[in-house]
Amino acid sequence: MRSILYYFLIGIVISVVTVSCDREKYELTDRGITATIDSIDVNIQFYSPEIVRIVKSKAGFEYEKNSLSVIKTPEVVDFDIHENEGNLIISSEKILVKLNLATAELSFSNGDETPLFTEKKNGSGFKSKLDLGTKTYAVKQSFKLDPDEKIYGLGQLQNGKMSQRYQEVKLFQDNKVTVIPFFQSNKGYGLFWDNYSTTVFSDNKEETFFESEIGDCIDYYVMTGGDADGVIANMRDLTGQVPMFPYWTYGYWQSKERYKSQDETVGVVKKYRELGVPLDGIIQDWQYWGNNYHWNAMRFLNPEFPEPQKMVDQVHDMNAHLIISVWASFGPKTEQFKVLDEKDMLLDFKTWPPRATNRYPVKPDDKPSGVRPYDAYDPEARDIYWNYLQKGLFSYGIDGWWLDSTEPDHLDIKDEDFDNETYLGSYRRVRNAFPLMTVGGVYKHQREVTDDKRVFILTRSAFAGQQRYGANSWSGDVITDWDVLRKQISSGLNFSLTGIPYWNSDIGGFFVWNYPGGVNNKAFHEIYVRWLQFGTFCPMMRSHGTDTPREIWQFGESGDWSYDAIEKFINLRYRLLPYIYSVSWDVTHNASSMMRALVMDFAHDKNALDVDDEYMFGKSLLVAPVTEPMYVKTEKEDNKYINPVEDFSQIGSKSVYLPDGTQWFDFWTGEEFKGGQNVEKDVPIDIIPLYVKAGSILPMGPFVQYAGEKKDPVELRIYPGADGKFVLYEDEGDNYNYEEGAYSTIEIIWSDKERELTIGKREGEFPGMSDSHTFNVVVVEEGKGTGLEVAEPLRTVIWKGDEEKIKL
Incomplete structure (x- = not known):
């Protein structure tokens, strides 16, 4: 593969190349090439071996484009270039771009020449217009995707769809709609349309396109990555990394x-x-x-x-x-x-x-x-x-x-x-x-x-x-309804798949119009409890709304079913804080995501690609919120739930798909299941289907009243059946000293064959760091190491910073 320097050294020979048919010309630049084809200036710019920018404009039109989203300085990228049958092939190690020198049509492949997608023939559109008296264009670019391909992202559309194929939507910011003109594919690439005006995204059997009301140029970025995490890592590389939130923000919020x-x-x-x-x-x-x-x-x-x-x-x-x-x-x-x-x-x-x-x-x-x-x-x-x-x-x-x-x-x-x-x-x-x-x-x-x-x-x-x-977005002033609750799941997941990892919704819904009497309506109690269970497994757990109060005592007192369920899940949130905060470090340090659509971890499983009501919370926990009423029967009149009657005589259930390629443990019971199947889970009012992937090491903290009260003992729940690793992260909790290296990590490794747990040597330090940790080690099995309560440890280890190996 030849470097840019090589081409500059012989630039007098190849900087202008005669094309056999149309006598068009292209020129090398320090990032790629420029060409003028059929009155369109085409600029192909490598930003990294995995990211390429495409800019098209009307030939001779002068403009200046400074991106508001993109902050990356382009890297010096080695790329190869050659002609083949009327096409110009420009390729880095990770991505290949083919430019048709007659039509300006582009196609994209991985570095191994596996096709990704193409532009549609004659798919670049420029419509002249004046904007405040200045000449500009409405711009459009059409693409061709594989018929069975899944795409994700576009922001938070609240349309109940997981894959965003086969729809037309106006991308315009609104109270409950957050638009981000980016999608990624289950084929392992992403496309960011860098435009800030009102834009139409459309996908049908003939084409997929972005069409923006104003744009001096067509400007989009294509990034590979191999999988969803890789694509998100490149989107963050392009548009910015994620800073740490304070530790206390992962606790419970009342509003x-x-x-x-x-x-x-x-x-x-x-x-x-x-x-x-x-x-x-x-x-x-x-x-x-x-x-x-x-x-x-x-x-x-x-x-x-x-x-x-x-x-x-x-x-x-x-x-x-x-x-x-x-x-x-x-x-x-x-x-x-x-x-x-x-x-x-x-x-x-x-x-x-x-x-x-x-x-x-x-x-x-x-x-x-x-x-x-x-x-x-x-x-x-x-x-x-x-x-x-x-x-x-x-x-x-x-x-x-x-x-x-x-x-x-x-x-x-x-x-x-x-x-x-x-x-x-x-x-x-x-x-x-x-x-x-x-x-x-x-x-x-x-x-x-x-x-x-x-x-x-x-x-x-x-x-x-x-x-x-440092922003955590919420889904706007949504109404309290079961269908709306379900749509929050795919909304949050698609939002996260654009590269923005922190999202939440108003627990219980903002407007309680459909539940006359608000908190005095027991039907509202049921949906509030289920929404709060979902909120327990969102990046921010925040109760909020109008029309009726939401504080826990509004739902009765200890012994009442709704009060007890709310208290249980608030406590579960706090017990999971060591896991959640470590996941947040993974988000910051490794460009990971907290709410993870199943495609992120199970892209090999076709049955997992379009599931809209389940997700991974971190890389260990599978969450399947309950999104239908089971225990308070109502009549519905003018879209309002009236005459509620409680009925707990039968336990409801929810069908949950467990992705293929791993074993799963029921968090509540310890029962083990093979992946690649649907299981029926009983869901009394205080249970949400929650499964843990085999090989997981799940750290759980003590019962506390607030996040910083105490951190020990830490219960290490080991889910056998596969080898596992977890990095436990700690820092001061509320400053930016971590950016200068003031933090510690502890790598914990489980060898399933040897049944050996290794608590690694602490790496790093920070002011106020504890000299030791008390780890209570539990190997989960049916009926052991389950649910909210503290489990009887198999071993208790007073760990003082050096590596310890524990046979179990």
């Missing part, structure tokens, strides 16, 4: 729309502590700033919050943390509005809240709120935003940000709304990247202020590259 006073907010934390139910986070929702004219003032103007520092201190004194609602828009009586308006840094379209007074039904004399979003594309506007955020909220020691409406909300949409001129051109041109810009502004500014507190952002929307900004 509602909304706590109306600081006494109420603090009182919720106190009540959890009194009940002995674990809690790590409380969320303060909107209107702590007062009325809508002061919307998002980033100040405690509401008289019900007279001593904000006291409120924050009281929460911290109970070993809990507080995040607070902040929006991407401002009311007309805020200081921010005045400053931004003077600098022409506000967008002019109708956003939430539309009226000065939030009341229903709306009255004819209700006045408009005057709230307007800010120009998040403008670096100075982002500076202004942070300066007020720091002064008004961060200075109190608030622990994180609930960045709401980061699409942002766009009500009563009119075409002229998109003529708003932003720092980067028309709003039409950059609309879908708004969340990336506003979330990124907060992350970057906080990192500039301090590295002592990790950035934690909960946000309602996202775009490609947002994983680099």
